[in-house]
Each structure stands twice: as structure tokens, then as C-alpha cells.
Amino acid sequence: MKTDRAEDLFQPNLPRRHRIGRWGLILFQASTLVGIVVLTALILNILNRTFGYVALTYRVPPEALSINGIPVERLHSLDLAYLLRQHLPPQMIARLERDGPLEQRPRRELLDLLAIKVMQPKVLETWTLAQSLFCRQAIETRVARLYPEARLVFRSWLTPEFLIRPQSSRPEFAGVRTAVLGSLWVVGIAIVFAFPIGVGTAIYLEEYTRSKDHWLHRIIQTNINNLAGVPSIIYGILGLAIFVRALAPLTSGAIFGLVPEGATANGRTILSAGLTLGLLILPIIIINAQEAIRAVPNSLRWASYGLGATQWQTIWHHVLPSALPGILTGTILAMSRAVGETAPLIVVGASTFITVDPTSPFSKFTTLPIQIYQWTARPQDVFRHLAAAAIIVLLVMLLALNATAIILRNRYTLRRG
């Protein structure tokens, strides 16, 4: 075999190499596709369980409550109060009227009372959206056979009432208000604690240490990088030992004389949870703030010094304002991490069942992710639907936060450019 042309040497191999190359591309595309498919499956799976048929029974069906053919949802509050008086025993009415006569209550509250006390809907079985769409016939025959007295209703588990109702042991009336308020409290405290400390640390590391090789700078920097990699549950254990146990007088509000009446929180409070999450997001805030400060051009600092400003004047009036969008973006990312965090809060001692709104940092707490965890962990299907609805609320909160971060980032780049 003798040839002078170089390309003939390649010839026997070339088609094979190109074929392998094509397969490689297909493989890489496939793995990218898998990522997208998984994300889609995740979202569809949640939507699938947020809507669907339920088999319901009522103690008193809504039709029995309509007056002169007007359905109960459209009745005037006087009529609603009348209905309540008619269907409830007098002792219960007396108890309800302790805070004022029924007729003066808002209409929505009366409707809620009617639903909870009089109609008493009970969910017997639930189906997912896919089942509801594709196996309607089978569902109808099953309901007719198993629950002849029940009616089949298409229900969205995510309703306005779901957002404003407190937690309840009855899935028909459960809501996420206490959990959402708890989340806002806890994340608020975490940010108030972590933002000044995080930004302060970043300023110190970027502006005040003379050289990046100074021992103190190196120790702090390594330490922060390692803290960012510590599993979140370890922060929960730390919070349990320090904030809940060692600082119990502070975090339960005892030293301020602020312990709410009948409180049994013992340091397992919103404040402890907030501080724990604050420690957790501190490294994220620091690292992002450092990057933002580093991106400020040195010419700005020199110009300021040249005009005779002191170091702090330079930082406060020139470096921080131009680093602020970057710092805020990082803070919002840290916030969205805190909003979704579950494990450390369970260790710190989130309460399982709270129906009262949190009123101060010393209240017991539950948060949205914890609510989702508890509903998911229950074996009954009904609670999985509630969990799906709560997940949508959580994801919308996160989406709103991230959208804010992206808008901030874009405005920043526009102004710079």
C-alpha cells in the first residue's frame, strides 16, 4: 500500500470519525433535552395535582340553602345570618356572637361560617388533572358505584381562599396564610441581620485589607468560601444549639418581658429561625457584594481621593452607590435561597400546626416550605393536592424575587453601557 496523497491516508477513517462526531452531538443534545424535559415534568406534575375532579358530599347541600332561587354565594349578608341562625344550635350562635352580632360581620366571613359549620363539604376521593381530562367516564362510573350520594366537582386547589385561610386540619378549608406570613417574617429578619454584616464584610475585604495575601484576609476569605459549602442542615443544628438553646432568654423575648401570653415556644421562635437563615445566607451576600465592589473601576476611587475625600467618604459616596445594583441583585438571590430553605428550620423547631397569625419575632413559626413538607409527608392524596397548590404559591414568590433581580441587573448594565 503506497500512496503519495495525504488525504488518502485519512480516507478509510474519515467517514467513521464524522459518524462518531454526529453521535457525540446527538448525545450532548439529548442530555440538554433531558434537562428541559425534567423541568417540564416537574412543572406539569405540580399543575397536574393542583386541579382535578373531587368526589364531594355535603351535610347540607348548597341548593338547600338557596332562597327564592338565588344561589347561596350571591345572598345578602342578612340572609346569610338568617341561614346560620336557622341551621345552627342556639348555643353555637351565642358563642359566635360573643364578638358582635352575626349581621354585622363581613359577608365573606359569613359565607365561610356557612361552609364550615353548615354545609360541611367532605372530600371522599380526588383525581389529578390528567385523570380528569382523559378518564372522565371511568371516574363517573366509579363515583356512581362507590359513592352514590356524592357529587363530582371539578376543583382548583389553588383559590383566593387558599391564600387567605389559615392552616386547618380539614383539607377542604386549609390555607397558607399563616405559612406565607411566617415566611415573610423569617426572611425579613434574616435579611435585616445578614445584609449589613454581609456588605460590611465585603467592604472590609475589598477596600480595607492592604494586600490579598495578608493573613487575616486569607483566613476570612477561605472561611467564607468554606461556609458557603456547608450543608444547610448544619446551620440548623448550629441555630438549635445557639439561638434556640443558649440564647433562649433573648430569642423567646423573655429578657424584654415580651413573651406572648400562653407562649410555649421556648426559643423556637421566628427570631431564632430568622437568625439561623441569616447566618446561612451571609456567605452568599458577602461573595456577591465582593464581586460587585470589585467591579467598580479604580479610577473612581482615585478621583475621589484626588479631591481630598477620606477612605470612608470615597466608599460611601462613590464605591457603594455604583456597586449597589450588584449588591442588591446578590441579596435578592440570597433571599430566594432563604425563602425556599426547609431543613434548617425543621431542626430549629418549626411548629407543625399553627392557625394563628404570627404577631411578633417571638411567635412560634411555620413557613411555606415547611407547610409543603408536612402536607407532602402525609399519606393521604388530598394533602398532596394542597401541597401542589402551596408549591405554586412558593414558586410564584420565587419567580417574583428573581424577576426583580433580573430587572435590577438589566437596568444596571444599561446605565453602564
Add this chain to the structure above:
Amino acid sequence: MSVSNSRAEPDIAQQLRRRPRRFETLIRWSLLAAAVLSIFTTVGIVYELGKESLRFFTRQLWEETNKQLAAAVDADDTLLPVTRGGATLHPQDVIRIDDEVMRVRAVKGTILEVTRGVQNTQPTAHPAGRAIYRGERVSLVEFFTGTQWAPQIGKFGMLPLLNATLMVAGIAMIVALPLGLGIAIYLSEYASDRARRWLKPTLEILAGVPTVVYGYFALTLVTPLLRAIFGKDVVEVYNLASAGIVVGILIIPLISSMSEDALSAVPQSLRYAAYALGATKLETALQVVVPAAFSGLAAAFIVAISRAIGETMIVALAAGAGPNFTFNPFEAAETITGHIVRISSGDLSYDSIDYNSIFALGLVLFFMTLTLNIISQRVVRKFRQVYD
């Protein structure tokens, strides 16, 4: 800082002299204090974990021996007649009757020779028929080699928990490594700018989803799928495979974004050189770009393992409750993190053995992830190739 003209010459020098700026110094020190707080966090973690773990390992557990005092003893008797049967006692064992702790010096049939009132307890008289408890400690050997974790009966071997943790992490890496790397190579070597603009935010969304949502996903979609594929008799409702797969999905964005950064950092000239030698695109990617970015890729994998080990909510929801020493991925088994969550979600009383044990387990977890993170930083520093 204006210098007034009316002043005489020496005064100007006086004025321009460096003056102490109290406010500046105050700011500087408070910023330093903020920076040092992060060190305190680490110190706090190590101190608290260490302190409570020490309590865990030095804690005296009282185990029933099923022996009783055969006759009443006075406060100064050193020979104790005990009943037959029950556990065998040995010299140097620590025993307890009522509130008094004693150390066994010798055993002669049913007569125990003891030192009375050890460990700061007072010798007192005891009536016949009192139960005898033997003191035990959790030994380090048992902790690291025992295959049973059952605190109620005094078994503290963490291997079942560790094994489940490593199995979940292993399954996760099997899922995430090829997919994450494939996505990274696609994004950095093949994808058009437009595709990249769409794909990267999509992956970021995947990374931003809270882990409890992934737990829901594992329990309501992946587990039923596995059970449909492999059969309901083979796959339990809670199982390691489902948890592992979903943890893998969770860390795909982490691997792909870190790997893509590493691959994009490889200079274009290397690719051009490979093309000039007649390499195809795939050959360039796999034989030139990937080896050049090796340190970054390795660091990404190690960080991903550390993340998988520390992942909590997915395993708490999908992997099952109850320690189980098994190598079958379709069985339920509790991981270290899952166990910590389950133990602490009840009303945990301080100074109970359960309370101490979560710190000991936390310490193991902390050192595992810390070691992995340090290794990954070392890998980056040591094997990084600098192209200039």
C-alpha cells in the same frame, strides 16, 4: 480641606499633618468586626458540634442487667450479694443501684466486690430486690463500625445511615455526571448564541427550585414511575433509587454551570490548533478541551458530591424513615441528614441521647463536606493550567 491664607508658614505644616480621624477608625473597626463574625460562625459550628458530640461519646447509658440485690446492704458494705441470671458483670464495670454509682472490683459467684459511691455519688443503704443497672458508653469503634442504629436499645452504629447517604450520593452522581457534563459540552462547544441565551436561564430555573419541591417531585412522580417500571413488589414506596435520581437532577445545573465555566475558560487557540491538525469537533472537545479544563471539571464533580451528601429534604421525603443497612437501591433507608430531620422534628428535649446524637452525626457530615470542599479548592489550585 481648605488652607486659609492668613496663617503663617509653620501652621500650614501643622494643618496638613495627618490627624487622627476617629470616625474613620470606628468604621474600620466595625467593618472588621463584621468580617470576623464569619469566623465566629465557623468556630461556633465546630465548637457546638464538638461539645455535644463529646457529650454523646462520654454519656453514661444505663442498661438493665436483670439482676437485683439479693439482700439489703448498708452504706459501707463493699460486698454485694446479687441474684443469679441476667447479664454477666466484669471487674471495672460501672453499676448503679438507685442513685448511687459503684465500680466493680471483683466478681465472686453471686457476690460483687465494689467501690462504693464513685462519680460523685453518696454511698447509701439499699433494700433487697433493687435493680442493678450497668453503665455503658457509646464507643468510637461502635459508632463507626456498628451496623445497627437504634438509640432506644442502645445501638449506635452509624454505618446504616452513612451507607444510605453514600448510596444516594452515588446514584445521584451516576445520573448527574454524564448529563451535567453533556450539557456543559453542548453549551460551550456546540450551542449557538441564541440557544445558549435560552438554555442557560432554563438551567438556572432548575437550580433555583427549592429542594422541598424536588422532594415532592420524587415522591409523586419518580417513585410511581420506578414502581411502574420495576414492579410494586420490587420497589418500596420509599426508596433510595428515587431519592438518588432526584438528587442527581438537583445537582445537574450545579455541575453543568461549573463545568461550562471551566470549558469556556479554555483559550480558543487550542481549539483552532486541533482543527488545523484535522480533528473533528467531537475530537477537539473530548481530547483537547476537556483535558485542558480537567481541574475545573474535577472541582465541579467534587463540589457536586458534597452537595449530594448534604442534601436533606429530598431524602427526608422520598428515601424513607428508619435506618436500614442495605445495598438494594429499591429499599427504604434513612440517610444521615434524613435522620437528623426526623429526630429533630419532634419535640426534642435537651440533654437527651437523641439531642446529642444529631450533633455527632452533624459533625461527621460537616467533616465529610468540608473535606470534599477543601479537596476541590486544592484541585483547582494545583492542577490549574494557566494560559497566557
